Amino acid sequence: MDLVTALHAQGKRLTLQRSLVLEAIRRSRHHTTAEEIARRIREQHPQIDPSTVYRNLEALEELGLVTHTHLNDRITRWHRADVERHGHLVCRACGSEQEVPMASLEPLAARLRRDQGFEPDLAHSAIVGICRTCRSVPSGR
Amino acid sequence: MDLVTALHAQGKRLTLQRSLVLEAIRRSRHHTTAEEIARRIREQHPQIDPSTVYRNLEALEELGLVTHTHLNDRITRWHRADVERHGHLVCRACGSEQEVPMASLEPLAARLRRDQGFEPDLAHSAIVGICRTCRSVPSGR
DNA sequence: TTACCTGCAAACTGTTTGCCGCTGT
């Protein structure tokens, strides 16, 4: 999806700050935080305020160009919307995270649709638990 | 599990504030927030500080008497640990929440254990999506 | 020209922490 087209469709404007935010998200390989995006942009453009980053993340999400997910902390993670969707497994013991293909989650989605009439977004929040490594630790902490 | 027994096992003490927090959680039918617990306690004991409530929630969780879950906001929800575990479905459109039996989630849990070696806690965070009612709204907002 | 957008500063929410005197055991 093209930025300018999407912007015009919603009467929004193209600004330097807006394209820098989008570019920063596109460049980061994994999920980033608003703070990280702001930090990187401010290396080159120190006058750009973090609040502008937050406002533009919201705008870009309304445009359907980016989305956010939640791992196991209170920080919002951002990524481009046109990337392959996947679930997240986060270990509460060691904090490690791994991705899981949507196909693995689809049977549950189908079940929730059928039994509860609920259309789940299983990519939106991480599944918390204990990872393989931490499970195998004897009496581990 | 008995409060006093659990306390002694960890060298913790029985205080009025501690039992009030536990009692408040036991009395609330659904998931409550720390603020709500503090508010109720302070109706009768205005001198008890919210920070004490937070500290005791943590202590009671260490004792295994209470646990917390996360719905679709950044607020921690507390409930007694000896209640039947269940998952949560939260609608991102209308905010409604419904419970889902662990049995419905168990096939996914089994799959994650088998394929990823990951032991998920599917009761810990809500599954976000669109509920039956909001799905059926024509062009809905 | 007129919405929309920005930087700045300040507010906000939920939660945590340091201090120090008090209290359960």
Place this chain on the structure above:
DNA sequence: ACAGCGGCAAACAGTTTGCAGGTAA
């Protein structure tokens, strides 16, 4: 008597908001 605990006030992190001037279209 002494570790754990409580009240108080302040700090904290992540995020949001009000304002007034600036800029894309």
